[in-house]
Amino acid sequence: xxxxxxxxLDALLAGELAPEDAARVRAHAExxxxxxxxxxxxxxxxxxxTQRARREPARPALSFSALEARLAVAQKAPAxxxxxxxxxxxxxxxxxxxxxxxxxxxxxxxxxRGGTGVGVGVGTEEPWSRELLVVTGVEACEDAAAALEAxxxxxxxxxxxxxxxxx
Amino acid sequence: MVLVGTPPSDTDGERGLLRxxxxxxxxxxRVIFERHSPAxxxxxxxxxxxxxxxxxxxxxxxxxxxxxxxxxxxEDRVGSWLLGIARHVYLESRRTRGVHVDVADxxxxxxxxxxxxxxxxxxxxLDQELAxxxxxxxxxxxxxxxxALLLRIDHGLAYEEIASVMxxxxxKVKNEIHRARLRLREQLAAHVGGGRP
Numbered sequence: 001x002x003x004x005x006x007x008x009l010d011a012l013l014a015g016e017l018a019p020e021d022a023a024r025v026r027a028h029a030e031x032x033x034x035x036x037x038x039x040x041x042x043x044x045x046x047x048x049x050t051q052r053a054r055r056e057p058a059r060p061a062l063s064f065s066a067l068e069a070r071l072a073v074a075q076k077a078p079a080x081x082x083x084x085x086x087x088x089x090x091x092x093x094x095x096x097x098x099x100x101x102x103x104x105x106x107x108x109x110x111x112x113r114g115g116t117g118v119g120v121g122v123g124t125e126e127p128w129s130r131e132l133l134v135v136t137g138v139e140a141c142e143d144a145a146a147a148l149e150a151x152x153x154x155x156x157x158x159x160x161x162x163x164x165x166x167x
Numbered sequence: 168m169v170l171v172g173t174p175p176s177d178t179d180g181e182r183g184l185l186r187x188x189x190x191x192x193x194x195x196x197r198v199i200f201e202r203h204s205p206a207x208x209x210x211x212x213x214x215x216x217x218x219x220x221x222x223x224x225x226x227x228x229x230x231x232x233x234x235x236x237x238x239x240x241x242e243d244r245v246g247s248w249l250l251g252i253a254r255h256v257y258l259e260s261r262r263t264r265g266v267h268v269d270v271a272d273x274x275x276x277x278x279x280x281x282x283x284x285x286x287x288x289x290x291x292x293l294d295q296e297l298a299x300x301x302x303x304x305x306x307x308x309x310x311x312x313x314x315a316l317l318l319r320i321d322h323g324l325a326y327e328e329i330a331s332v333m334x335x336x337x338x339k340v341k342n343e344i345h346r347a348r349l350r351l352r353e354q355l356a357a358h359v360g361g362g363r364p
Contacts, residue, residue, distance in 0.1 A: 006348065007326065007341040016325060037285050041352055044286045044359065048301055049321045051293040053209060061222035062204045064197045067229050074230050 004028070004035045006042075013042055182242045189236045196236075200229055203246055206322055207253050213317050214257045216306050224260055228253045247324050251332040254314060261310075286359040297358055304354035308347050315340060316347035 011017050012025045029035040187195035207228055212221035231252050239248050293301070305313055315333055318324045324332065330340045 005341075006345050010319070010344075011326075014323065014325075040286050041348070044290055045320050045348070045351070047291045048293045048297070052298055052301065053206075053321065055298070056205065056209055059205075059208055059218075059222060059225075061219075062208055062225060064200050067200060067226055068193070070226055070230055071233055074234070 004032060004038075006038050009035060009039050009042055013039070013046060181245045185236065185239065185242050185245060188233075196233060199245060203249050204229065206246065207249050210250055210314075210317060210322060211253050211257055213302075213305055213321075214254070214310060214314055215260065220260065220264075224253065224256045227256050231256070244328065246322065247318075247328040247332055250318060250322060250324070254332060257314075284356055284359055290359040297355075300355060300358060304351050307354055308350055312343050312347040312350075315343045316351070319344050 008017070008021075008025050009029065012022055012029075017025060029039050181199075184195045184199050188199060204225055208221050208225045211224045211228070212218055215221050215224060228249060232249055235252075239245065241248075305317070308316065311333070315329055315335075318329045318332060319326070326337055326340050326344075329335075329344075330337050333340065335343070
């Protein structure tokens, strides 16, 4: 079946092929052992499924009166779609409120402490460790930078890579 | 509920029934229910593998169908539309129940094909034992693959309809059904072609 299509055999059995296609597939299945084999299995499966469906006993729970009772309850209940939409809207507004609160908290925490007048965001940067400054060769300019930092009240060595480029 | 106009009969076409049901005719919806509920139930039973759960899911399927009658575009495809709703009900039920009983459906279809026996005409008879084995073998398939196969060989949906119900591409539908078939045959091979004890 590597070059043959089982779906075509299936369509042949289901009567879904156009007459010329059906003739072509049928002729092929006559000479192709793999397709003949697959076709035999497909006939078997269809036969089994048909017998299985016929033998299925009637289900008392499938009575229309039971469904009618349920439909009546569903019709009396408030429209589920509208309710779900409203619930979704509340959920949406809740998320918006939480996002706004988080943004306010973020800005608040980002503001410089002690009123130095330095721009927002500077205070959030972690100071570089001494080992890292040595490894990256930043130490040489550290003293001059420290003096400048003390004057403006901010950490000017934002990144060791920037300091190296300055060298 | 009040009957409107001439009571529908079992021979009424799907389009006519659907149009009447859409206008609020309960008798028309009843015919649709009686016509399709056995197949919907069987599909759900095969997916859920639980008869009581299939009863409940079938009712839920028709409750949803009743509220969405206006949404059905292709009036000739009531059956596949209902099976599509049933599949959604099944997926929700599976999530709610936390059921995950799929057996690993490993990808060795190409190896299986070469060793399958050829069935004989006597194999066509589905005896009680084989019926049980068939149901068991279907249950061994991955749930989505099982659904696709059943929609084809039990419910007779066209490949395009299955693609629509499953939300798959057409090549995927063909591929999944082919794999499901080979897996099913592998499970039942010992009972066909004279291999039966």
